[in-house]
Structure formats: structure tokens, C-alpha cells
Amino acid sequence: MTGTQYGLPLIVGDFTGNVAQGLKRVRFENGNDEGYKERWLQKLVSRYPSLLPIEQIEPALMPAISICMELPLASGFADNLYATPMPAR
Numbered sequence: 001m002t003g004t005q006y007g008l009p010l011i012v013g014d015f016t017g018n019v020a021q022g023l024k025r026v027r028f029e030n031g032n033d034e035g036y037k038e039r040w041l042q043k044l045v046s047r048y049p050s051l052l053p054i055e056q057i058e059p060a061l062m063p064a065i066s067i068c069m070e071l072p073l074a075s076g077f078a079d080n081l082y083a084t085p086m087p088a089r
Contacts, residue, residue, distance in 0.1 A: 008022045008023070009022070009023045010022055010023065011023060038079075042069050042070075042079050042080055043069070045066075045080055046066040046069050046080055047066070049063070049064040049065070049066055049082060050064075052064070054082075060084075061082075061084050062084065063084065063085070064082040064083075064084060065082060065083050065084070065085065066080065066081075066082055067081040067082060067083050068080075068081050069081075
């Protein structure tokens with residue numbers, strides 16, 4: 001993974017052995033049917049917000065409810081927009 005400020009992400013099965021597997025970068029393609037598409041990923045996390053580690057980052061933002069995809073903004077588009085319901089009083 002060159003050209004990134006981060007190290008190579010690893011999958012570690014358990015901490016008893018010395019086995020770790022480096023993740024290979026997957027490119028999102030625009031025009032052809034090979035590989036994954038950005039739209040596919042947007043739809044996946046829109047339909048299943050629990051796939052995102054939101055609760056681990058900020059538990060108060062759960063449950064995340066998908067509002068829309070490709071929200072137009074002055075600077076471009078927001079891929080996915082989520083909201084959190086107000087807690088009952």
C-alpha cells in the first residue's frame with residue numbers, strides 16, 4: 001500500500017500464533033463489471049448501517065438510520081447520510 005500515510009492493515013486470527021495476513025487493496029471500478037463498484041458499497045452500508053463501526057467510535061450515535069445516498073453539497077456529494085433518533089424524554 002504505497003502512497004498512504006498508514007501502514008499495511010493486517011488480519012490477525014488470534015494472538016497465540018505468529019500468523020497475520022496483509023490485506024490487499026481492492027479498487028472500485030466505474031465502467032466495467034469486474035471488481036467492486038462504489039455504488040455497491042454505498043448501497044450495502046445504506047441498507048446495513050451496522051456494518052460501520054459507529055458504535056465503537058461514538059455509542060451515542062446509535063442506532064444509525066440511513067437517510068439518503070449521494071446528497072448534493074456545494075463541495076460535491078456526500079456518499080451516505082445517516083441520522084440518529086432523539087432519545088425519549
